[in-house]
Amino acid sequence: MAQPTFAAIDIGSTKICTVVAELTSANEVRILGVGVGPSQGITRGMVDNIHAAMEAISSSVQRAERAAGVRILSAHVGFTGPHVSSMSSRGIVAISDPRQPIAESDMDRALESARIVNIPNNREVVHVVPRYYVVDGQDHVTNAIGMFGSRLDMETHVVTAGSSAVQNILRCVEGAGVQVDSLIVGPLAAAEAAAEREELQHGAVLVDIGGGATDIAVFVRGTLVHTAVLPVGGEQMTGDLVVALRVPQPAAEQAKIAHGHALASLVDEGETVEIDAFGAEGRKEIPKRFVAQVLQARCEELLEMVRAEVRRGAQTELLAAGAVLTGGGASVRGLDLLAEEVLELPARIGRPRHLAGLSDLLNDPAYSTSVGLLRWALREQEIMLRPAPRARRGVGALFRKVAQLMRVVLPQ
Ligand SMILES: Nc1ncnc2c1ncn2[C@@H]1O[C@H](COP(=O)(O)OP(=O)(O)OP(=O)(O)O)[C@@H](O)[C@H]1O
Numbered sequence: 001m002a003q004p005t006f007a008a009i010d011i012g013s014t015k016i017c018t019v020v021a022e023l024t025s026a027n028e029v030r031i032l033g034v035g036v037g038p039s040q041g042i043t044r045g046m047v048d049n050i051h052a053a054m055e056a057i058s059s060s061v062q063r064a065e066r067a068a069g070v071r072i073l074s075a076h077v078g079f080t081g082p083h084v085s086s087m088s089s090r091g092i093v094a095i096s097d098p099r100q101p102i103a104e105s106d107m108d109r110a111l112e113s114a115r116i117v118n119i120p121n122n123r124e125v126v127h128v129v130p131r132y133y134v135v136d137g138q139d140h141v142t143n144a145i146g147m148f149g150s151r152l153d154m155e156t157h158v159v160t161a162g163s164s165a166v167q168n169i170l171r172c173v174e175g176a177g178v179q180v181d182s183l184i185v186g187p188l189a190a191a192e193a194a195a196e197r198e199e200l201q202h203g204a205v206l207v208d209i210g211g212g213a214t215d216i217a218v219f220v221r222g223t224l225v226h227t228a229v230l231p232v233g234g235e236q237m238t239g240d241l242v243v244a245l246r247v248p249q250p251a252a253e254q255a256k257i258a259h260g261h262a263l264a265s266l267v268d269e270g271e272t273v274e275i276d277a278f279g280a281e282g283r284k285e286i287p288k289r290f291v292a293q294v295l296q297a298r299c300e301e302l303l304e305m306v307r308a309e310v311r312r313g314a315q316t317e318l319l320a321a322g323a324v325l326t327g328g329g330a331s332v333r334g335l336d337l338l339a340e341e342v343l344e345l346p347a348r349i350g351r352p353r354h355l356a357g358l359s360d361l362l363n364d365p366a367y368s369t370s371v372g373l374l375r376w377a378l379r380e381q382e383i384m385l386r387p388a389p390r391a392r393r394g395v396g397a398l399f400r401k402v403a404q405l406m407r408v409v410l411p412q
């Protein structure tokens with residue numbers, strides 16, 4: 001029998017990445033094709049030009065189709081943006097017959113009840129992620145199915161997003177000829193791919209530094225406690241270099257990637273680099289340490305904003321595993337060292353792991369979200385096949401759809 005095949009599209013501010021994968025019999029994700037193209041019409045994770053965004057998505061999808069030799073009919077879609085926010089919600093239900101063990105239907109009712117949150121009309125609930133249960137006052141139950149009790153409380157983490165931002169993303173993907181199986185917010189997807197289960201268990205924060213946004217997900221005892229998106233990323237680092245060095249954007253971008261460092265003190269004082277400049281000069285020589293000083297200032301500011309969000313989610317003592325930095329922006333040299341100083345936590349750079357097939361194409365922190373979307377989709381699939389509690393489920397008419405993995409792609 002053919003292995004289940006499925007697709008994911010990560011809609012970023014810098015790039016759009018479509019990945020087609022199959023689940024092997026050994027339960028491994030095997031990458032069959034990748035299509036990466038520059039992002040258009042997306043700023044800070046949000047659509048600001050529907051037609052341009054639709055074309056960029058379509059071109060990324062076509063590349064992935066060619067690479068994998070399949071037609072993508074539907075996909076799991078990742079998005080981000082500062083309109084994403086989170087809150088806690090507790091669903092409470094009475095068990096009608098306490099002589100019967102708690103069943104999946106009771107969990108479903110608790111989940112539905114947790115979903116009822118007080119949010120403005122212009123916002124949508126995107127995820128309701130169960131954290132733990134309380135059965136008749138017994139706290140921190142990890143799986144209530146089969147237990148006895150007369151009252152079931154489900155503590156959840158609810159992620160919400162701006163309705164119009166969500167609608168715009170949907171419109172773009174559907175306009176590109178692809179049905180949306182589920183919408184997944186960036187930070188949750190990135191955590192799936194870049195962080196180890198053990199790190200999340202001991203408490204960790206996932207920081208995905210993209211082009212226009214930085215996604216944050218805080219985990220305590222293996223469960224999600226806080227999600228946030230900051231409107232700052234690698235584009236702002238490059239923008240600072242344009243202004244400080246007075247050079248065109250492509251030259252600034254190249255200087256950042258080739259010579260950038262987040263800790264200026266680690267860069268030799270005498271070293272210089274020659275780059276394209278504005279004006280009559282044509283090219284000019286710039287001390288590498290100056291490039292690093294400009295980047296350090298921006299990175300420090302970004303990490304301070306991250307620290308404030310992390311503190312909103314959990315006390316530092318609960319985050320023993322520290323920070324996992326990922327996304328293209330995490331490739332700035334020395335960022336992990338600076339993050340350890342500013343966040344006062346251990347920090348490492350995270351990239352997608354445990355992949356087979358064309359995995360070398362995705363072996364970069366910039367692809368954590370793309371790979372995480374696949375893992376998230378698999379988890380949904382697992383939930384569909386297993387008669388166990390629905391550990392995670394998207395809500396709202398759209399988010400309720402679970403992938404019919406076999407119908408996602410067709411041989412070309
Ligand atoms: N080696 C590198 N050193 C420094 N910065 C890098 C490097 N490689 C990529 N970047 C930066 O990473 C950013 C893009 O990251 P990424 O691909 O994760 O963004 P995205 O997913 O498209 O955007 P977002 O998640 O914000 O919507 C760009 O600003 C780019 O300059």
Ligand SMILES: [Mg+2]
Nearest residue numbers: 012210327369
């Ligand atoms: Mg991204």
